[in-house]
Amino acid sequence: MAAPIDPRLLPTNVTMIEGDVLIGGVSLTQLAAKYLTPLFVYDEDMLRARCAEAAAAFDDGVAFASKSFLCGAMAKIAVDAGLCIDVATEGEMDLVLRAGVRPDRVIVHGNNKSEQELRRAIELGVHRLIVDNFDEIDRLERLADPARPVQCLLRVTPGVEAHTHEFVRTGQEDTKFGLSIQRGDAARAWGRLRSMSGVEAVGIHAHIGSQIFDTTAFEATISILGDFVRDLGVREVCVGGGIGVPYVAGEMAPSLTEWGAAVRAAANIHLPEGTRLTAEPGRSIVAAAAVTVYKVGAIKPVAQRTYMAVDGGMSDNPRPVLYGSGYETFAVGDPLAERSEAYRVVGKHCESGDVLVDEAWLPVSTGVDDLIATPVTGAYGYSMASNYNRVPRPAVVFVRDGVDRLVLRRETMDDLFRLEV
Ligand SMILES: Cc1ncc(COP(=O)(O)O)c(C=O)c1O
Numbered sequence: 001m002a003a004p005i006d007p008r009l010l011p012t013n014v015t016m017i018e019g020d021v022l023i024g025g026v027s028l029t030q031l032a033a034k035y036l037t038p039l040f041v042y043d044e045d046m047l048r049a050r051c052a053e054a055a056a057a058f059d060d061g062v063a064f065a066s067k068s069f070l071c072g073a074m075a076k077i078a079v080d081a082g083l084c085i086d087v088a089t090e091g092e093m094d095l096v097l098r099a100g101v102r103p104d105r106v107i108v109h110g111n112n113k114s115e116q117e118l119r120r121a122i123e124l125g126v127h128r129l130i131v132d133n134f135d136e137i138d139r140l141e142r143l144a145d146p147a148r149p150v151q152c153l154l155r156v157t158p159g160v161e162a163h164t165h166e167f168v169r170t171g172q173e174d175t176k177f178g179l180s181i182q183r184g185d186a187a188r189a190w191g192r193l194r195s196m197s198g199v200e201a202v203g204i205h206a207h208i209g210s211q212i213f214d215t216t217a218f219e220a221t222i223s224i225l226g227d228f229v230r231d232l233g234v235r236e237v238c239v240g241g242g243i244g245v246p247y248v249a250g251e252m253a254p255s256l257t258e259w260g261a262a263v264r265a266a267a268n269i270h271l272p273e274g275t276r277l278t279a280e281p282g283r284s285i286v287a288a289a290a291v292t293v294y295k296v297g298a299i300k301p302v303a304q305r306t307y308m309a310v311d312g313g314m315s316d317n318p319r320p321v322l323y324g325s326g327y328e329t330f331a332v333g334d335p336l337a338e339r340s341e342a343y344r345v346v347g348k349h350c351e352s353g354d355v356l357v358d359e360a361w362l363p364v365s366t367g368v369d370d371l372i373a374t375p376v377t378g379a380y381g382y383s384m385a386s387n388y389n390r391v392p393r394p395a396v397v398f399v400r401d402g403v404d405r406l407v408l409r410r411e412t413m414d415d416l417f418r419l420e421v
Pocket of ligand 1: 067068086209210211241243281283
């Protein structure tokens with residue numbers, strides 16, 4: 001038995017009424033009828049507010065981590081709020097440029113950048129290139145152009161083990177990202193970058209992981225980075241992203257403002273005065289701004305539990321399969337009722353592991369053809385979506401002041417066929 005869904009897990013501009021849920025003043029029931037299901041619905045004002053909060057929490061140069069959720073409309077919201085955009089591949093870079101983001105607001109990541117990616121970043125004059133390894137430095141030596149110096153941060157691993165799922169933990173020594181401070185690799189790489197023409201070694205970068213619930217690991221990171229940068233001529237430090245968000249009732253996480261304040265306080269103690277302090281949050285900007293709406297297609301009791309199958313699944317939200325992530329659910333048509341019935345909400349894919357919510361609580365009234373929704377699905381859902389089983393990717397709609405705006409249309413069967421030769 002569970003109480004009605006906690007509104008704190010829902011987008012800021014939500015209204016729950018008898019028989020429906022409105023986000024940004026727009027009925028989820030009507031949106032589902034208009035755009036079909038599954039459907040991602042984002043509270044646009046909340047996205048804007050979170051971008052503004054991130055921009056205010058650090059120095060200029062804070063980036064939105066586009067891997068968490070990327071489309072042209074989102075990129076525009078981020079840059080309108082004064083954020084840069086962090087991209088991890090040429091595909092992400094290409095999309096944000098096509099969306100009209102100026103190259104000098106783009107921060108280029110990647111642990112295996114191709115020559116083509118590096119060449120493009122240099123020619124475009126991106127804001128920052130985050131250098132990951134010695135082979136990349138070799139490539140940069142060949143490609144760097146003194147006529148177009150590229151401003152670089154070196155990605156380092158501080159040796160901090162953040163308390164989060166091992167697949168999203170990156171600050172420890174045993175990781176594919178960045179160069180180790182402890183082994184001396186980071187210092188050697190920094191020396192090489194500093195001596196290269198066509199490269200301006202501006203500072204260092206550390207991203208210790210994702211979905212981290214307290215600020216102590218960030219504070220520890222700043223302290224280690226402070227020791228490392230002393231006397232190195234580092235002008236800028238980026239603490240990456242990673243602050244967590246509550247997905248289910250009872251979870252607590254610091255806000256972007258609280259995270260920024262904690263990191264700043266540590267920086268004041270440990271970093272040389274005047275160091276530019278930036279970050280690149282993703283999840284904490286977009287996750288809670290969206291819900292995914294599904295239609296129930298089948299309900300099947302077995303001896304151990306009752307399965308509820310919906311019209312999406314691991315193709316629109318692979319996080320439960322990848323990380324065992326938990327979610328809550330609510331019935332769009334009965335949001336204020338006690339949730340007395342437990343279901344395992346599963347998708348329509350040909351995998352037993354295609355589970356969206358292991359133990360979902362819903363009102364007794366919920367049945368086939370009803371709409372249910374999972375909150376906090378704005379990050380690493382659509383961006384990790386796939387066409388497994390040739391399932392078309394859902395549409396994404398932004399809502400604001402009673403108006404809906406389609407930003408990504410639903411894929412069609414033709415879209416699924418377009419690569420055939
Ligand atoms: C280098 C880097 N920066 C920023 C982020 C964003 O992290 P989050 O969405 O947890 O804030 C990630 C996520 O994987 C990352 O790898």
